[in-house]
Amino acid sequence: MLEKKTLFSVIYSFVEQLARRGITVLVTLVLAYFLTPDEYGLVAMMALFLTLGQTLMESGFRSALIRKETLTQVDTNTAFFVSLAVAILSVTLLFFCAPVIANFYQKQELTLMIRVSSLSLIFNSLHVVQMAMLSREMQFKLILRANFPAVFISGVSAVLLAYMGFGVWALIAQILITAILTATFLWWQSKWRPSLSFSMVSLREIYSYGYKILLSSILDTFYKNFTVMVIAKVLTAGVAGLYFFADRVRELLVSQLINSIQTVTFPALSSIQNDITRLKNGYQRVMSIMTFLVFPVLITLCALANLIFEALLPPKWLPAVPYLQIMCLTSIAIPLASININIMKVKGRSDWFLYVELCKVLLGLTALFFTYEKGVIAILLGQLASQYIVYFPSVMFANRLVDYPLREQFSDFAPSLFIAMFTGIVVWCLQQYVTFSAWFELLLFGTVSIVMYIALAILFRLTAAKQTLQMFKNAKVKNS
Numbered sequence: 001m002l003e004k005k006t007l008f009s010v011i012y013s014f015v016e017q018l019a020r021r022g023i024t025v026l027v028t029l030v031l032a033y034f035l036t037p038d039e040y041g042l043v044a045m046m047a048l049f050l051t052l053g054q055t056l057m058e059s060g061f062r063s064a065l066i067r068k069e070t071l072t073q074v075d076t077n078t079a080f081f082v083s084l085a086v087a088i089l090s091v092t093l094l095f096f097c098a099p100v101i102a103n104f105y106q107k108q109e110l111t112l113m114i115r116v117s118s119l120s121l122i123f124n125s126l127h128v129v130q131m132a133m134l135s136r137e138m139q140f141k142l143i144l145r146a147n148f149p150a151v152f153i154s155g156v157s158a159v160l161l162a163y164m165g166f167g168v169w170a171l172i173a174q175i176l177i178t179a180i181l182t183a184t185f186l187w188w189q190s191k192w193r194p195s196l197s198f199s200m201v202s203l204r205e206i207y208s209y210g211y212k213i214l215l216s217s218i219l220d221t222f223y224k225n226f227t228v229m230v231i232a233k234v235l236t237a238g239v240a241g242l243y244f245f246a247d248r249v250r251e252l253l254v255s256q257l258i259n260s261i262q263t264v265t266f267p268a269l270s271s272i273q274n275d276i277t278r279l280k281n282g283y284q285r286v287m288s289i290m291t292f293l294v295f296p297v298l299i300t301l302c303a304l305a306n307l308i309f310e311a312l313l314p315p316k317w318l319p320a321v322p323y324l325q326i327m328c329l330t331s332i333a334i335p336l337a338s339i340n341i342n343i344m345k346v347k348g349r350s351d352w353f354l355y356v357e358l359c360k361v362l363l364g365l366t367a368l369f370f371t372y373e374k375g376v377i378a379i380l381l382g383q384l385a386s387q388y389i390v391y392f393p394s395v396m397f398a399n400r401l402v403d404y405p406l407r408e409q410f411s412d413f414a415p416s417l418f419i420a421m422f423t424g425i426v427v428w429c430l431q432q433y434v435t436f437s438a439w440f441e442l443l444l445f446g447t448v449s450i451v452m453y454i455a456l457a458i459l460f461r462l463t464a465a466k467q468t469l470q471m472f473k474n475a476k477v478k479n480s
Helices: 001-032 037-058 063-066 072-105 110-117 119-125 128-136 142-165 169-189 200-236 237-253 255-270 276-303 305-313 315-331 333-346 349-376 374-402 405-431 439-459 463-479
Strands: none
Touching: 001 142, 001 169, 001 237, 037 072, 037 110, 037 119, 037 169, 037 200, 037 237, 063 072, 063 128, 063 200, 063 333, 072 110, 072 119, 072 128, 072 200, 110 169, 119 169, 128 142, 128 169, 142 169, 200 237, 200 349, 200 374, 237 315, 237 333, 237 374, 276 305, 276 315, 276 333, 276 349, 276 374, 276 405, 276 439, 305 315, 305 439, 315 333, 315 374, 333 349, 349 374, 374 405, 405 439, 405 463, 439 463
16 A cells, blocks of 8 residues: 555656756756856856755755654744744845855856845745645645646746846746745645744754754755866856756756655655564665666666757757766766665664765765866766765665665666666667767667667566566556
């Protein structure tokens, strides 16, 4: 029963992620025809500071509220008012720090951009509890109903503003409109409303778990965005824009799938956190099915990156192709580590989660120190190495909690990885001997990738393929 409910939740969560992230990136592809890499570079320069404000505002409350076995109105009220207060504090700090940030980059236009876009933090704080409650109840269909219209309207608005010549302000408007409409629609879909109660006892209880998630999120945010900041400072805004754009394209097909599965499995498996046998079996299925779905997307995206850019984007973005390809290869390790991190969160070991994030950041900064003067490709290769190394401590901690060692994890994901790699290599080689239009080649080789991967999975009788098919059959039965 839990499996069927989880599958439907994964589907709704995937569509919700597609609305919130995917449509955003699709809009980004359209905006690429009206905006320049330099203008995307300006947004990349703001990304670290806005995302840090967002992370501070959430303060790990969402994960803490989802995991808490008994949740009261006082708990949710406390989380709501603290999130709002932190958001207001973050906006105030960004208002006064904006000129300093602008001087650092020597881009004075950033001052007003940061001050205006930071207002989105206040609106985002208004729906932290609503998102936690709906996720806790696995009501991802309602989240979809809230996020889809918000992202769609903001995306259309951004495209219209860019077409009218507003430049980078089209992206700022998209950020603000998304925040305002998401808060509005989530309040409409959720039954939860705050009341005038607050408890320091509740705050301490939530924070005892949440503050480690917060510190981990701050480290992760710093790790993901610091590289862009260094590229923008050491190289140029245009190069930073290319890097930032490639990362957004990667998120279109990668991050949304990983996030939707992680978002759903966390509350689902939290409900059986005290049954170690069921928990381990659940994570083995998650590992098997997630990698079966994610690996071919990553490797095919890497193999077809040049065709995607030629077919969908103007030539000014072609220098970002090798950036995207290395990012895809780096991302292969992300679902593996994220599953182990999810185990730590479910078992309440947010301290171990923090250690893994700290290890990732230290490795990433070390790699950046040795590569930042050698160009973007060297920086990306350093990220690739550090991301793969950090997988091993995540396995060590997960193994202590549910007895899921590296050997067993490898046996669960290796078949899908090998078949996906073989498919990607074949498709990449075939491109060297075909000279049709980019659109036709993209359609042709995209189809070949899908058919070949599925055929090989059936031929070699992959357990992951059988598990995925069985889950969808169960969903069909439930839906009928």
